[in-house]
Amino acid sequence: MLDKNRAGDIFQRIREHSTADEVEALFYGTNSALTRFANNTIHQNVAEENCVVSVRTAFGGRTARATTNKLDDESLKRVVQASENLAKVQHPDQELLPMADADKSVRATRAVPSRYFEQTAAITPEQRAEVVGKIVSIAKKRDLTTAGIFSTSESVEGIFNSRGLADWHTQTSSEVSITMLAADSSGWQKANSPNVANLDPVALAELAARKAFHSAAPREIPAGKYTVILEPAAVLDIVGFMFYDFGGLAILDQRSFLNNRVGTKLFGDNIDIWDDVGHPLQSGAPFDGEGVRRQRVQLVDKGVVKRLVYARGTAERMKNSEHKDSVGPIEPTGHGFPLPNEMGEAPMNIVFSGPREPRTIDQMIASTEHGVLVTRLWYIREVDPYEKILTGMTRDGTFYVEDGKVRHGVRNFRFNESLLHMLSNVEEMGTPVRASGEESFDMVVPAMKVREFNFTEVTKF
Amino acid sequence: MKDLAAQALNVAALRGASYADARVADDRSRALSTKNGKIGSASDSESLGIGVRVIADGAWGFAASDDLTRAAVEATAARAVDIAKASARVKQHDIQLAPEQPVTAEWTSPFQIDPFTTSVEQNLDLLLKIDSELRSVAGVTLAETNMNFRREESWFTSSEGANIHQTKYTTGAGYAAHAFAGSEIQKRSYPNSYGGQWQNKGYELIGELRLVENARRIGEEAVALLKAERCPEGAFDIILDGSQLGLQIHESVGHPIELDRVLGMEANFAGTSFLTLDKLRTLRYGSELVNIVADARQEHGPGLGTFAFDEEGVPAQCTPIITNGLFTGYLSSRETAHTIGASRSGGTLRAEGWNRLPIIRMTNVSILPGEKPLTREQLIASTDHGIYMETNRSWSIDDKRYNFQFGCEMGWEIKGGKRVRMLKNPSYSGITTEFWNSMDAICSRDEWVLWGVPHCGKGQPQQVMGTGHGAAPARFHNVKVGSAYKGN
Numbered sequence: 001m002l003d004k005n006r007a008g009d010i011f012q013r014i015r016e017h018s019t020a021d022e023v024e025a026l027f028y029g030t031n032s033a034l035t036r037f038a039n040n041t042i043h044q045n046v047a048e049e050n051c052v053v054s055v056r057t058a059f060g061g062r063t064a065r066a067t068t069n070k071l072d073d074e075s076l077k078r079v080v081q082a083s084e085n086l087a088k089v090q091h092p093d094q095e096l097l098p099m100a101d102a103d104k105s106v107r108a109t110r111a112v113p114s115r116y117f118e119q120t121a122a123i124t125p126e127q128r129a130e131v132v133g134k135i136v137s138i139a140k141k142r143d144l145t146t147a148g149i150f151s152t153s154e155s156v157e158g159i160f161n162s163r164g165l166a167d168w169h170t171q172t173s174s175e176v177s178i179t180m181l182a183a184d185s186s187g188w189q190k191a192n193s194p195n196v197a198n199l200d201p202v203a204l205a206e207l208a209a210r211k212a213f214h215s216a217a218p219r220e221i222p223a224g225k226y227t228v229i230l231e232p233a234a235v236l237d238i239v240g241f242m243f244y245d246f247g248g249l250a251i252l253d254q255r256s257f258l259n260n261r262v263g264t265k266l267f268g269d270n271i272d273i274w275d276d277v278g279h280p281l282q283s284g285a286p287f288d289g290e291g292v293r294r295q296r297v298q299l300v301d302k303g304v305v306k307r308l309v310y311a312r313g314t315a316e317r318m319k320n321s322e323h324k325d326s327v328g329p330i331e332p333t334g335h336g337f338p339l340p341n342e343m344g345e346a347p348m349n350i351v352f353s354g355p356r357e358p359r360t361i362d363q364m365i366a367s368t369e370h371g372v373l374v375t376r377l378w379y380i381r382e383v384d385p386y387e388k389i390l391t392g393m394t395r396d397g398t399f400y401v402e403d404g405k406v407r408h409g410v411r412n413f414r415f416n417e418s419l420l421h422m423l424s425n426v427e428e429m430g431t432p433v434r435a436s437g438e439e440s441f442d443m444v445v446p447a448m449k450v451r452e453f454n455f456t457e458v459t460k461f
Numbered sequence: 462m463k464d465l466a467a468q469a470l471n472v473a474a475l476r477g478a479s480y481a482d483a484r485v486a487d488d489r490s491r492a493l494s495t496k497n498g499k500i501g502s503a504s505d506s507e508s509l510g511i512g513v514r515v516i517a518d519g520a521w522g523f524a525a526s527d528d529l530t531r532a533a534v535e536a537t538a539a540r541a542v543d544i545a546k547a548s549a550r551v552k553q554h555d556i557q558l559a560p561e562q563p564v565t566a567e568w569t570s571p572f573q574i575d576p577f578t579t580s581v582e583q584n585l586d587l588l589l590k591i592d593s594e595l596r597s598v599a600g601v602t603l604a605e606t607n608m609n610f611r612r613e614e615s616w617f618t619s620s621e622g623a624n625i626h627q628t629k630y631t632t633g634a635g636y637a638a639h640a641f642a643g644s645e646i647q648k649r650s651y652p653n654s655y656g657g658q659w660q661n662k663g664y665e666l667i668g669e670l671r672l673v674e675n676a677r678r679i680g681e682e683a684v685a686l687l688k689a690e691r692c693p694e695g696a697f698d699i700i701l702d703g704s705q706l707g708l709q710i711h712e713s714v715g716h717p718i719e720l721d722r723v724l725g726m727e728a729n730f731a732g733t734s735f736l737t738l739d740k741l742r743t744l745r746y747g748s749e750l751v752n753i754v755a756d757a758r759q760e761h762g763p764g765l766g767t768f769a770f771d772e773e774g775v776p777a778q779c780t781p782i783i784t785n786g787l788f789t790g791y792l793s794s795r796e797t798a799h800t801i802g803a804s805r806s807g808g809t810l811r812a813e814g815w816n817r818l819p820i821i822r823m824t825n826v827s828i829l830p831g832e833k834p835l836t837r838e839q840l841i842a843s844t845d846h847g848i849y850m851e852t853n854r855s856w857s858i859d860d861k862r863y864n865f866q867f868g869c870e871m872g873w874e875i876k877g878g879k880r881v882r883m884l885k886n887p888s889y890s891g892i893t894t895e896f897w898n899s900m901d902a903i904c905s906r907d908e909w910v911l912w913g914v915p916h917c918g919k920g921q922p923q924q925v926m927g928t929g930h931g932a933a934p935a936r937f938h939n940v941k942v943g944s945a946y947k948g949n
Binding site for chain 1 (some may be wrong): 500504520523524525526528543544551605758816854855860864946948
């Protein structure tokens, strides 16, 4: 695996090949493996090693990027030339900033814990197979079929530029996702962590199996507005669709649901949201695509959208825009994507604050007269960008709750729900946990009990 | 490259693999885009590496590396075998591969102009000209354009003797105008949403798309939508334009016919399928007018699913999927063919790159045009009361592919065979087989376009793949319209 010293040497070679005013190099390296199972069998089992360098050159307001996974001298020369050729033919952009300075980039409000664990990096195919074997045993014991993954990886991410900036991040990741299938029902659980020791695949398998068992013979109940109890993965997957709108460029582009709404109360009093790469349950590098250190930012305070996140260039543009007095504090926050790009920036380390009196899912069920317990949401897409109406389906464990008890499984629903409406109707919340779904990036979110969640149709299973 | 692959196969055999294939791939891409008069992206990318797939002890293993030195290739092959042996610890049956005659072949997708030889400066100027046209319309608040090129070269070698060298070019381009006012954001895209039109062609596609000529109209439509009335709720006859019908095929035909989904192999992520094996040649999928094929052959057209051989060396084929409304075929691979009694794979195993295991993917899943001449305008003229919908805005379907909901960018109410008013926020929903059985008209060949869907996600780790969907405007009877906004 590439290390910072070798990457620094490669960057020096890149600089020697370049005629640009400024040069930046991003490095990404991974050594990953994923064991996939279905029908109680390991049916796919893969491993990958790859390392790329991505070179950005700049000539007086013109910039472009070229990327290669070949690190020999000839390839480095070629990738530098490719970047320069793309940059040189552009019309200068007067708003393009010089690359980030090394000294000004360090503005983190707290340290990021180590996210590299030897035990995770050292997991072998045999060890993954052993874990899958245990999951399959649980499925067979309950006369179920299981499908899922167990993956582990180590990765590096680094950035160097000709102003002396040099930053490096190493991390490990591990993930287990398990679906248990019965004749007409299913259950699902997923977890991930930089430290494989934090995963408990057997417990996840048991819970997924119980969900499959208890949702058997699902009954159809009519679509309509229900009180729902959304498990953390369901919350994560639906709320994730709004955070790309919290970037300053989304406002400048007028494509955000926060157009003319920053500073207003959009959600309930109980909604506080932060972006915090240093949170102990978060993951990822502590610097952004330009090498600026990520700040801890409160996005939402008691339901009021307080502020946005900014890349360096976006912050400068916002300060000179007609919106400057209506969007809260404006400064680079370390949330920019690598330049050049169309998206600007986004908060990617979301942490919801917990309530003063967190409720367990069992407590939420016990306080519900009529409602639906949702394990997971699926195929979520945006229907309306300003009212933030999203559509999608429930999946892998949907239950009817009556008089404080889970009564039976139900056929899956289609929802068309506004996030403004949903996050204004949260009656109870759990303790935030690190959750992982399939539609959004990982977050620290609580389970939520939400009134009047809008189910519009029922499917056939 | 052939020597590298041969080296990998030798090591795999020595380590105990009963089957092995190696795929070296060299992938090059360029992405150009603009936004509101500025460069959004200007980037080149190249990726070269080897993926080795083996069967050992009756189970699969796969390893990939960017390091093409002799030692690294040997280590990658050995790693694949070790992984396969670990897989064998949790298996029910040994892998069976349908027989396939190994071939030696060369193929390059036809193109007139290599897009990588074209001027970056001129291409950016073209995008900026479109951007300027879009923003010349008062009320357009955001203009976005893009142009993308890709060249994929691969060398496939198998322990059975296959030796296939393929090169494929892809070109894509499009743009969108957004209009924000009051409390809504409207959008129009051309020629399609989410990056425009994509085909396995060279730069000649850019000229064929008539991008500049349509820009002002698209900007005007985006602004006009702000003042249009909202699409009503209820049951209506609807007419879908070809690009929307292409996505409808993708989601409600293309994915459910993937045999790996049907067999449960994707149950944890992409989902399964309502098309259980008992439905083959028994299910009435659609009306008599519905004829759909999965056709990877060059004669089908320059679709994103066109190739000469799939990524286990099986020649491109045309599989009838729906024949006069009857469900007649799945997308299959050498591993899965036996489950439907087929003696041979349907040739649909594809990988995103050298570092991904090939899995069953759509090729070009296309509806055949109507045999009687019928233009879109004639179809509208023959509709008494209905809604015409154009260009996808949102799409969602359940994990067995029964219940779907689509939103489109723009609608028109049709009364007495005429478009009488523009409608914003049109959407429709339904159950797959009920919907396809309600199709009562489809336009003829002149209206048929082979659309590209460039970003189809599937698999773990996820792979993004381009698929093709030929479609012509078609009409569906008594469809539920407007549920997307119901209750909101």
